[in-house]
Amino acid sequence: MEITKDTITHVAKLSRLAFSDQELDKFTKQMGDIINMADQLGEVDTTDVPETVQVVDRDTVFREDKPEHWESKEELMKNVPEKVDGFIKVPVIIDKDDNA
Amino acid sequence: MNFKSTIGLEVHFELKTKSKIFSPSPVSYGAPANTETNVIDWAMPGVLPMVNKDVYRLGIMVALATHAHILPTTHFDRKNYYYPDNPKAYQITQFFQPLARDGYIEVEVHGKKKRIGIHEMHIEEDAGKNTHGANGYSYVDLNRQGVPLLEVVSEPDMEDPEEAYAYLTKLRQIVQFTGASDVKMEEGSMRVDTNISIRPAGQKELGTKVEMKNLNSFDHVRRSLAYEEQRQQQVLLSGGKVQLSTRRFDEATGKTVLERVKEGDADYRYFPEPDIAPDHISQEWIDEIAATLPESPFDRRKRYVDEYGIKEYDADVILQTKESSDFYDETVKAGADAKLAANWLNTQINGYLNEKQVDITDIKLTPAHLAEIIKMIKDGTISSKIAKKVFQESIENGTDPKKYVEDKGMVQLSDVSVLGPMVTKIVDDNPQSVEDFKNGKDRAIGFLVGQIMKETRGKANPKVVNQLLNKELQNR
Numbered sequence: 218m219e220i221t222k223d224t225i226t227h228v229a230k231l232s233r234l235a236f237s238d239q240e241l242d243k244f245t246k247q248m249g250d251i252i253n254m255a256d257q258l259g260e261v262d263t264t265d266v267p268e269t270v271q272v273v274d275r276d277t278v279f280r281e282d283k284p285e286h287w288e289s290k291e292e293l294m295k296n297v298p299e300k301v302d303g304f305i306k307v308p309v310i311i312d313k314d315d316n317a
Numbered sequence: 318m319n320f321k322s323t324i325g326l327e328v329h330f331e332l333k334t335k336s337k338i339f340s341p342s343p344v345s346y347g348a349p350a351n352t353e354t355n356v357i358d359w360a361m362p363g364v365l366p367m368v369n370k371d372v373y374r375l376g377i378m379v380a381l382a383t384h385a386h387i388l389p390t391t392h393f394d395r396k397n398y399y400y401p402d403n404p405k406a407y408q409i410t411q412f413f414q415p416l417a418r419d420g421y422i423e424v425e426v427h428g429k430k431k432r433i434g435i436h437e438m439h440i441e442e443d444a445g446k447n448t449h450g451a452n453g454y455s456y457v458d459l460n461r462q463g464v465p466l467l468e469v470v471s472e473p474d475m476e477d478p479e480e481a482y483a484y485l486t487k488l489r490q491i492v493q494f495t496g497a498s499d500v501k502m503e504e505g506s507m508r509v510d511t512n513i514s515i516r517p518a519g520q521k522e523l524g525t526k527v528e529m530k531n532l533n534s535f536d537h538v539r540r541s542l543a544y545e546e547q548r549q550q551q552v553l554l555s556g557g558k559v560q561l562s563t564r565r566f567d568e569a570t571g572k573t574v575l576e577r578v579k580e581g582d583a584d585y586r587y588f589p590e591p592d593i594a595p596d597h598i599s600q601e602w603i604d605e606i607a608a609t610l611p612e613s614p615f616d617r618r619k620r621y622v623d624e625y626g627i628k629e630y631d632a633d634v635i636l637q638t639k640e641s642s643d644f645y646d647e648t649v650k651a652g653a654d655a656k657l658a659a660n661w662l663n664t665q666i667n668g669y670l671n672e673k674q675v676d677i678t679d680i681k682l683t684p685a686h687l688a689e690i691i692k693m694i695k696d697g698t699i700s701s702k703i704a705k706k707v708f709q710e711s712i713e714n715g716t717d718p719k720k721y722v723e724d725k726g727m728v729q730l731s732d733v734s735v736l737g738p739m740v741t742k743i744v745d746d747n748p749q750s751v752e753d754f755k756n757g758k759d760r761a762i763g764f765l766v767g768q769i770m771k772e773t774r775g776k777a778n779p780k781v782v783n784q785l786l787n788k789e790l791q792n793r
Contacts, residue, residue, distance in 0.1 A: 231584055232406075233399045270392050270413070270589035277596045279370035284336040284343035287355035294351060303350035304456035307401040309449055 218256060220249035319518040320550050323526075324481050324511065324542060325473035328488060329466050330498040331443065331506040332375045337463035338442050339366030339409060339593075344465075346504060350458040358462045360405035366592055368393075372465040373598070375497035376416045376440045377606050379467055382491050382613065383435055385420030390597055393590040401457050402444040410441035412587045414595075416467075422491060424483040433484050434472030441466050467497070473512075473523075478542035485509065485535050494614045494639045502533055509535075513542055514559070515549045524549070525559040529573065532566055541566035544573050617642055625655035634663045640677045647684035653691040661687060665705070669712055681715030682708070689718045697778060703727050731778040733785065736769070739777075740785040743768050744793070754790050762786060 225245050229236055236244065287293065299306040334344055340357035357364045380387050394412040420435035443466050445459040469488065475481045489500045489507060499506040509532050514524035527545060532538045544566075549559050564573040612620075614636050621632040635645045641662065648658045666687075670677060690707055693699045699707065699722055707718045707727070722728055730736060743765055744751060753761035762783070769782050 227584075231397070231399070231586075271591070271593075271595050273594050275594045278367060278594050279373070279596075280341070280367040282334050282336050282369050282371035283341060285341040285355075286343060286353075290352055290354075293354060293356070293359055301456060303352070304448070304458055305351065305401070307455050307457055309453050309455045310401065 218252050220245055220252055224248070318554065320515045320546075320553070321518050322476055322513060322515050322542075322546050323473045323523055324475035324478070324513045326471045326475070326481060326484060326538075327510040327512075328469045328471075328485070329443075329508040329510075330379070330469070330492055330500060332372055332440070332465040332467055333496065333498055334369055334371045334375065334465055336369060338369050338372045338440065338465035340463050342463060345460065348460055350456075351460065353460040354462060358404075358459060366409065368593060368596065369465065372440050373416070373596070374606055375465075375495070376438065376467050377598070377603060378495040378497050378610055379469070379492055380417035380420065380438060381603070381607050381610055382495050383420035383422055383438075383469075383488075385417035385435055385438060387417045387598055387603055388414055389599075390414060390595060391416055392595040393593045394587045395590050396585045396587055398585060400444070401455060402447050403462060404445075404459065408442060408444065409590050409593070410468075411439035413589070415439035422484065422487050424480065424487050426480050426483040431474075431480065433474045433480070436470045436472045438467055438469045441468060478539045478546070481511065481542055482535055482539045485538060490614050490636070494611055494617075494642075496611055496639065502535075509538055511538060511542060513545050513549075515546060515553070517553070524553075525561050527559065527561075527573075528563045529566060530563060537566050537568065540571055541573050544571065548573065611639070614642070617646075621655075621659075625649070625659070627656060627659045631659050631663055634667070635659060638677070644677055644684050648687045648691075651685045651688035653688035654695055657691045657694070658687065661691065661708075665708055666712070680712055682712040683715075686711045686715075686718050693718065693722065697729060697731055697780075698722065699727060699729050700775070700779065702775065703729065727776065729778045730773050730776045731781050733781065736777060736781055736785055739769060739772060740782065740789050743772070744786070744789050751790060751793050755793075762790070 222241055222245050225236070225241055225248060294300060294303075294305075297305050336342060337344055337358065340355050342355045342358055343353050345353050357366055377387060391411055391414045393409050395407040396410050396412065397407045399406050415437045416439050418437045420438070421432050422435065423430055423432050425431075443461050443464040445457050445462040448456045448458070450456060469492075471484065475484060492498050492507075493500045501507060502509075510528065510530045511532065512526045512528045514526040516522070516524040527549070529541050529545070532541060541564075545564070552559055560575075561579045563576045563579065565576045566572075567574050618629075618632050618636055621627040621635065622629055627635075636642050644666075645658060645662050648662070649655050666677065666680070666682070669680070687708075690699075690704050690711070693707075694701055694704050703722075707721055710716045710721055711718050747765065747768070750761045750765055765786055766779065766782055769777050769786075770779075
């Protein structure tokens with residue numbers, strides 16, 4: 218699979234990241250190398266092998282519906298750069314699904 | 318040229334659990350901002366989300382109530398997007414293997430029955446709530462992050478706004494009667510997105526679809542779809558093309574407004590959620606849940622009309638909410654006459670609820686209270702006039718009706734040995750009325766009944782008094 222500058226620009230946009238031209242060249246090369254390495258897996262014949270969606274050796278792990286209050290609520294808000302009346306203040310972004 | 322519309326609906330229901338879908342944080346509506354979250358909701362490094370069993374249970378209830386096929390194996394997937402309402406930068410949902418597929422519900426519209434397909438339904442987590450300020454900032458509350466949702470995706474089976482409206486009404490009723498969700502649009506526990514395309518009659522392939530999100534009432538759904546039908550027709554008739562886009566309904570003008578043109582499908586890069594093991598849903602568990610499914614609104618309606626002899630209109634009023642239907646059923650179970658109970662619920666109780674703007678679950682009157690009042694009317698202990706006083710007392714203060722009637726000496730006076738001499742005396746004291754009666758003036762009786770009521774402070778049984786009076790007057 219060929220990784221182009223456009224691929225990286227697109228993925229960066231989806232993740233709301235902005236790269237310089239220099240970074241773009243660097244990441245295009247690096248990403249290409251990573252994807253091509255992973256592509257080697259395609260050489261294995263997987264005909265008739267069922268799809269694996271999970272590698273954990275367990276299934277159907279449920280929790281009972283018991284609510285628990287988190288003890289240190291202030292702790293959770295510590296990483297929030299700006300807060301107002303308990304809310305997290307962020308720059309306004311109206312267009313939620315603008316990641317086409 | 319004639320056009321045909323194709324409408325599909327996506328409806329999100331908040332499932333009524335005590336804790337969130339992947340974390341034990343409490344689910345609460347109206348708690349102070351960011352107080353009901355924990356490390357899992359914030360996706361702190363190293364946390365492990367664990368599935369709340371009740372989310373599956375409630376989802377399965379809705380699947381059963383809509384005749385959907387429940388998948389024996391499901392798993393969760395990550396839907397990747399970057400937005401401040403979700404600190405994880407992905408939503409955990411079911412994309413590849415949803416909870417259930419291929420359901421349907423039956424609606425009656427334009428006097429005809431129609432089956433509308435449900436493509437699939439899946440469980441997922443809600444995101445936090447953003448409030449947009451006017452100053453270029455948004456304010457995020459993550460209490461809603463991780464609240465369980467059931468998304469029900471219809472087939473594009475609806476051909477006009479009325480069908481969409483009927484589908485929504487029926488779907489809401491079905492979900493409400495399973496008890497899985499509060500289905501309150503004004504509180505966001507039910508949310509509706511629509512999509513609509515039109516094509517010239519006879520054309521096979523579907524037209525370009527327009528999406529509308531966050532419609533906040535059924536009426537808006539109907540009006541926005543009707544507007545879109547007209548707008549898209551005009552675009553096509555004038556030689557234009559409908560744009561693949563998202564539009565918003567403007568309540569003030571009744572029009573839809575372009576929000577965003579889509580250039581391609583959103584790129585969510587779904588992949589299986591690595592932190593959560595796949596789930597196997599056994600037939601035993603499904604059977605167990607099926608056994609607890611509350612009686613459906615259709616079965617209840619049949620019972621009310623066929624067994625109890627309630628008018629269809631009255632049955633539908635009772636069935637407007639599960640709470641009101643449950644209240645009614647408990648009242649009848651407590652021994653009340655079914656027809657009287659329906660009357661009292663639909664007039665007295667509903668009148669009170671409308672006046673006070675409260676829900677039936679908020680009032681102090683219990684089904685046992687109402688049954689007691691109705692029984693006392695039936696056996697002649699109290700008159701229906703007194704019953705209204707008792708009702709008022711019970712609904713406002715939760716007073717036990719029987720005790721209240723006894724304490725206040727409101728028991729209806731039906732004893733002939735007490736009323737008899739009273740009637741004789743009143744007739745003796747009012748010779749003019751006797752004269753009037755003899756001359757065929759019926760209102761003479763009314764006057765005399767009034768006198769006795771005055772004497773007994775409204776407690777005399779009118780039926781008994783009338784009988785005694787008639788007899789007494791005939792003998793004069």
